[in-house]
Amino acid sequence: MASGAYPVQLLHLPGGGGQWCNLGAAYAAVTFLRPQGQSLVLYAAGPDGQPQRIVFVYPILPGDAFERLDGATLSWAEPESGNGFALCFLDDAACGAVCGAIAPVVRSPAVDGIADTLAGLRVAREDGAPAPGGGDIAARLAQLSIGRP
Structure with missing residues (x-):
């Protein structure tokens, strides 16, 4: 179970182009996982509606480019494959909380200042x-x- 997990819809855009595809609902949280390190983790809901099983993990690395498209949508592309992903949150506050958790990880200390x-x-x-x-x-x-x- 993840604390600070927020309900989202996960969207995927294939690297070669095409249309966005809705992969379904999940709960999003920024969590430390071994060996991946700090990661954006999506959980499936259990029978009681609480986040329970990991269904998607994206390790966050310094220099990754996450973009907040509007108040409630966060997107990024995998550098190797070009696959695009977007998380559509229920509200701006949930998106802001996840963006706030991601920001310190992607900031590269070598270029700060x-x-x-x-x-x-x-x-x-x-x-x-x-x-x-x-x-x-x-x-x-x-x-x-x-x-x-």
């Missing part, structure tokens, strides 16, 4: 001030350049 870092380097260069971290970044990069005499 890179725009601010690059903007700081650009401003320092334009103002003639030393770049953050000391020294002129252009001169430092030129020294590292391959083929420099």
Whole structure:
């Protein structure tokens, strides 16, 4: 049984194109599974209507592109196959809760804040001030350049 599971309709779009196909109703949750790690998991309802049996697992990796199409629809495509999937939630709040659970996983720590870092380097260069971290970044990069005499 999954805590924080929300009712959804799962839709599938084949990688080669075609039309969206409704694969049925399930409950969606973001859960840690072994060995997959943090995953978007869909559960089938048991006889009592509660989420019970796993029917679909999508491991969430840093850099995955999930898109909230509207307030209550979340979609993504598998990079390898191009298969598209969409979850249609009953309301915006349920979709928001699942999106909120996915967001920290897909954010790649290596690129967090890179725009601010690059903007700081650009401003320092334009103002003639030393770049953050000391020294002129252009001169430092030129020294590292391959083929420099």
